[in-house]
Ligand SMILES: Nc1ncnc2c1ncn2[C@@H]1O[C@H](COP(=O)(O)OP(=O)(O)OP(=O)(O)O)[C@@H](O)[C@H]1O
């Protein structure tokens with residue numbers, strides 16, 4: 478059975494998309510088949526995996542809104558072996574508005590994650606937008622795991638409580654299979670006291686698992702998406718690539 482994992486945090490710029498792309502790349506490198514679903518109208522995941530946005534005529538907006546549109550019909554291969562993407566474009570913004578008045582609006586994505594699709598992949602990663610709206614809710618209803626990237630910076634934990642509350646509600650009401658796989662420390666800078674303090678306080682919180690792997694601040698991580706490939710392809714020998722391989726192994730053991 479495939480593992481469906483959402484990358485969620487309503488705070489912007491914490492590394493959700495970076496994690497989806499590079500965890501996807503690392504899992505694929507370890508021999509897994511992986512589908513990355515772009516559920517953010519910003520389409521950073523789509524672009525970061527090398528898809529030309531202008532060429533995306535049908536994407537997640539169609540899948541969520543049109544009853545007959547299958548997920549399989551929009552999936553594209555990436556240049557990375559075993560790594561596919563369900564792309565999006567800006568239409569997803571309008572689709573979210575349209576979805577709002579639809580019956581079963583929280584189930585739109587789950588309905589499209591058919592047995593056939595879920596069994597085709599070892600992992601399905603869903604990149605969420607920086608909001609707690611209907612798109613993120615659809616991801617949480619569809620997933621059996623959620624990873625929460627958290628910046629190891631001052632206000633990083635602000636907002637995580639609100640996210641955990643929504644996750645709890647989803648677990649109670651809509652999706653009992655949803656499990657918090659862990660918080661992922663990102664943008665770590667061991668040279669700063671603040672970074673080290675934040676990591677400590679994250680680990681001290683204690684009520685949720687924190688991944689052992691820490692994603693450090695890295696120029697290479699910022700560069701890789703401009704080349705349209707995961708860091709494991711962009712610079713396989715880098716510490717950042719190794720970190721995502723470590724994370725992939727942790728995720729594989731987390732289920
Ligand atoms: N560890 C890192 N080191 C350096 N740059 C990073 C790192 N992680 C992410 N970035 C860069 O920071 C920016 C924000 O990261 P990313 O897009 O992954 O965050 P996000 O949570 O998906 O943002 P949004 O909420 O807007 O969707 C991107 O330009 C990305 O390339």
Ligand SMILES: [Mg+2]
Nearest residue numbers: 493494517521
């Ligand atoms: Mg993003």
